[in-house]
Amino acid sequence: MRGGGNCVCGTSRRQGKQTVKIKVRAEVRHGKIMSKTKSKTKYKAMLVAVLLLVSALLFAGIVGAQAETAPTVTVQSKTIHRGQRFEVDVTLTGNSGLVSLRMALGYDLDAAKLVEVRRGTALKSHTLDYNIDRNQPLFNWVGMVPDKSEGVLVTLVFEGLMESAADNFTVAVRVDPDNTLADIGKKQPVATVDGTVTVTKDDFYYVFVNYDGTELWRSVRVAYGTPAPAYAGKEPTRPEDSKYTYIFGGKWQQVASDKADEVVFEPVFDTIAKSYTVDFYVADDISDVAQKTYTYTKNYNQTLTFPQMSREGYAFVGWYTDKYYTQKFAGDVMPEYNLTLYGYWRVALREQGPVIALSYAGKDESGNLLVDVNMTANNGVAVMKLNLEYDKTALTYVGYTAGDALRDMNLFTSGAETDKTVFQWMSDNNCYGAGKVMTLRFALKDGAKNGGYRVAFTYDRNSDVIYLDGNGKMWFSLLSIDDFVLPVGTVNRWNAVPSGGERDVDVTSETDMPGNVTLDVKLVTSQIPLTDKLANAVGKGEIKDAYEIRLVSNGVEVSPTGKLTVRLRLSLRQQLSGNVRLLHYAEDGTVEVVPSRIEGGCLVFETDHLSTWIVVGNPVDVHNNDCLSWAIVALCAVSVLMITVVVCFGGHIGINIVAGLWAFVSAGETAYVLYLHTCTYTIVTAILAGMLFMLIFVAMFYAASHKKPKGVVSKIRVKERGKGCYVIREANGGYTFDVCDGSGNVIASAVDNFDSAATAKQYVTIVKTACANAVDDSYEKDEYPRFAVYYDGARYRFTLATDANKVLVRSERFETKRQAHKAAEHMRKHMS
Structure with missing residues (x-):
């Protein structure tokens, strides 16, 4: 039996059946023993059943618990x-x-x-x-x-x-x-x-209700697809309130309905805003008692205009609705009632306060962009209110994690779901903590491009930050907060137009840089001192433009991570200059020529750093425009002379031919030959006269085109003579104008091109006004409009500018500074 029992585990199916028969026989012979075995088997089965039942109950409980907690x-x-x-x-x-x-x-x-x-x-x-x-x-x-x-x-x-x-x-x-x-x-x-x-598709009703939901008119039950009938009820009205007067203009708009058999419309009312007055009371330097200063009338919800207040030795806190300055007015539009506001001044203002800096801190596990807010030089704050501003076209504010710097203060925030996110820290005593204040989290919106996006804190210096001195007196405190640009992705190309310039500068990097890196370009042509080194490098040429080019991140200059290709766009006049080249101007005044090329109207060069660059080229000679007038005169004169020659000599030849034929008929062959010789002589004479006139025309054209100007590089002859004349002319596909002296010589020209002659004429009016109010460069104060004379590396010029970055006209070149001053004075006197 022991052997048979062992066969059960490893035998074939046939052998397994034989083993079963042996067990049956054993049960017959050993009934007592097998009954015990049967009882054990029964207990095992019961135990297995109990375990299965418990497992099933546990599983059902777990599933039930999950079903209860799963949202x-x-x-x-x-x-x-x-x-x-x-x-x-x-x-x-x-x-x-x-x-x-x-x-x-x-x-x-x-x-x-x-x-x-x-x-x-x-x-x-x-x-x-x-x-x-x-x-x-x-x-x-x-x-x-x-x-x-x-x-x-x-x-x-x-x-x-x-x-x-x-x-x-x-x-x-x-x-x-x-x-x-x-x-x-x-x-x-x-x-x-x-x-x-x-x-x-069941039948339904068209229902018209008033503004408050009151039913005005209901159509008969109509079939599916029936268009809305014309309204047949009484005209809807709405009583005026403190905000508007309501007028029904005949329009209806559909509104949502909870009933499937009703399509509901409500009236659209035109609104007329109610008018109210706002009185501003404020103290002045003479009396500390608030006096009525301004009264405005505004419509409800119209933007209020607040007087700009200034008082020596005081800081203006804001406007309050009570004369005891307990309820500050926080609105910016007219409410639905008359308004009285009181201006509040404070003397105490602490000029030096904590420093707050923002920095990029990478991303969290959800991909949100992190910005750390750190505080340093904290000389104490009891209240601090900051407004979070950021570029909402690309970023969504998600939330924040508080740091340790201001743990002792209570923090209140408006939440991320509001249009304006505000943080306010408050405590009974000053907090002097420094370090990380918080970490802000931003999500990137769909479609946001790589680049830099502004994140900043703002505050009201006259109310939002409070410091308590040793006597418990409140001082408003200043903060030092730097703007921050959050990098998104990477960039490798930038394009910028310098302030006061017209042509762009394009920079491409062979390596990627953080998205908040930007290109900063300044036009510094007038700021470059003419040193001996620079004069030697310029030689017989002239300075066209000078650029200061930098890569900047959050206001700090950054170094390129690879080679840069820079394209400086040239004007048409600069492109026509001979020997155009590029100079690198170092901070120590060192000047060196940089390899460059002209490509696509741009001066292109490569560099591994950015600094100050000077575009140099030969002066552009402008031919005297009198040549065109002389050419036209000469052409007309020659044409008239040629016509005269043809008529006179042609008529003479005709007469001679007729006379010759008549003589041949009447006098014979000898007379005909004589007259034929006469005709030949006449034709040869006419040809020689024509050639002589052509030589005269060529000589006159050559003399006119090579006539040298007097005192200026270019001049234009105009029909209208006068001491303050100007000429509007076509130039570079548009229009510009020249300012002339009494003889018609050009002394200055507009720096801009205009799309029409009318626009150019309007610009002349601006120039005349500027001339009437301009000072010259001997005036020490930095005041505009202003005439200024400068040396361009070859000769002297003057400009007329309305501010430091806007030049209206630039003069022609003069041999001496005195001539330039004299021309500028002539223009100021006769164009104003």
């Missing part, structure tokens, strides 16, 4: 008429706590259009960001701590489409499992239940 997002089902405006609630139930929820919405775009979203009460503490302008709208709730609130997440307002052929369609939501978390780093499964919108 569910449910979309409401609706029955509507085609073309009806309707609402669908999206609700959250079974919420055991969510720190974030991201879901996508899907529906039939051919059957309805999502036109509005209203936020519900569920996850109210979280920031909600959504975009309904995309084919699959995306909703994203994000918070700092788990939120267990339930109810309506959002109410979706749809506009049913009349042209739709669908009898029903599904409104579905899908949850992103990777971005739906029960806590930071802990994913939370969420069940979803889709909703169905059924489009009925």
Whole structure:
């Protein structure tokens, strides 16, 4: 039996059957022993059954617990008429706590259009960001701590489409499992239940209601597809209130309806805002008692205009609604009542306060961009209120994590879901902590490009930061806050136009740099001192332009990480210059020629660093425009002479031929030969006269085109003579103008080109006004408009400018500084 028992585990099926028979026989012979064995087997079976039952109960309990705690997002089902405006609630139930929820919405775009979203009460503490302008709208709730609130997440307002052929369609939501978390780093499964919108073809009513929902008129029950009838009820009215007077203009708009057999419209009222007065009371230098200073009349909700206050030795805190300065007026539009405001001055202002700096701190596990806020040199603050400003076209503020620097102060924040994010720290005593104040988190919006985006804090220096001195007196305190540019991705190309310039500078890097690196270009032509080194490098040429080029990140110059290709765009006049070249101007005054080339209208060069660069070229000689006038005169004179020659000699030749024929007939062959010789002589004489006239024309044209100017490089002859004349002319595909002296010589020209002669003439008026009010460069104060004489490396010129970056006209070149001053004085005197 022992051997037979061993065979059971490893024998074939046939052998297994034989073993069973042996066991049966053994049971017959050894009944007592086998009964004990049977009892043990029975107990084992019962034990296994109990274990299975317990396991099943535990599994059911676990599943039940999960079913209890798993949140569910449910979309409401609706029955509507085609073309009806309707609402669908999206609700959250079974919420055991969510720190974030991201879901996508899907529906039939051919059957309805999502036109509005209203936020519900569920996850109210979280920031909600959504975009309904995309084919699959995306909703994203994000918070700092788990939120267990339930109810309506959002109410979706749809506009049913009349042209739709669908009898029903599904409104579905899908949850992103990777971005739906029960806590930071802990994913939370969420069940979803889709909703169905059924489009009925039953009869329905058109219902017209007033602004307050009161029914005004109801149509008879109409068949599906029947257009809206003309309104046949009484004209809707709305009583005026403290804000507006309401006038019905005959227009109706559809509103959402909860009933499938009603299509509801409400009237559209035109509004006329009520007018109110605002009185400003403020103390002045003479009396500390507030006096009525200004009175304005404004319409309700119209932007208020606040007087700009200034008082020696005082800081203006703001406007208050009571004369005891306890209730500060925080609005910026006219309320629905008359307003009286009192200006409040404070003497105490601490000029030196803490320093706040922002810096990039990488990304978190969710891909959010992190910005550290650090405080240094904290000489004490009891109250500090900061407004967070950032580029909302590319960034979404998600939240923050507090640091240790101001742990002793109470922190209040407006939250991430508000349009204006405010942080306010408060304590009974000064806090002197330094270090990390907080870490801000930003999400990048869809479609945001690589580059730099501004993140900054602002505050009101006269109210937002308070320091308590040893006597408990409050002092308003200044802060030092630097703007910060948050890098997004990388960039390797920049383009900028310098302030006061017209042509762009393009820089390309062979390596990528952080997205917040920007190109800073300044036009410094007039600021370059003419040293001996620079004069030797310029030689017989002249300085065209000088650029100071830098790469900057958050206001600090950064060095390139690789080779740069720089393209300086040249003007047409510069391109026509001979021997155009580039000079590098070092800080120590060292000047060296840099290899460069002209390509596509640009001066192109390569470098591994950025500094100051000077474009140099030969002077451009402008031919005397009198040549054109002389050429026209000469051409006309020669044409007249040639016509005279042809007429005279042609007539003479004709007469001779007729006379010769007559003589031949009457006197014979000898007389004919004599007259023929006469005709030949006449023709030869005419040809020689024509050649002589052509030589005269060429000589006159050559003399006119090479006539040397007197005193200036270029001049233009004008018909209108006068001491203050100007000429508008075509130039470079547009128009410009020249200022002339009494003889018609050009002394200065506009630096800009204009699209029309009329625009150029308007510009002349501006120049005349500037001339009438201009000072010269002997005037020590930095005042404009201003005449200034300078040396361009070859000769002297003057400019007329309205500010440091805007030059109106630039003169021709003069041999001496005295001549340039004299020409500028002539222009000032006769153009004003």
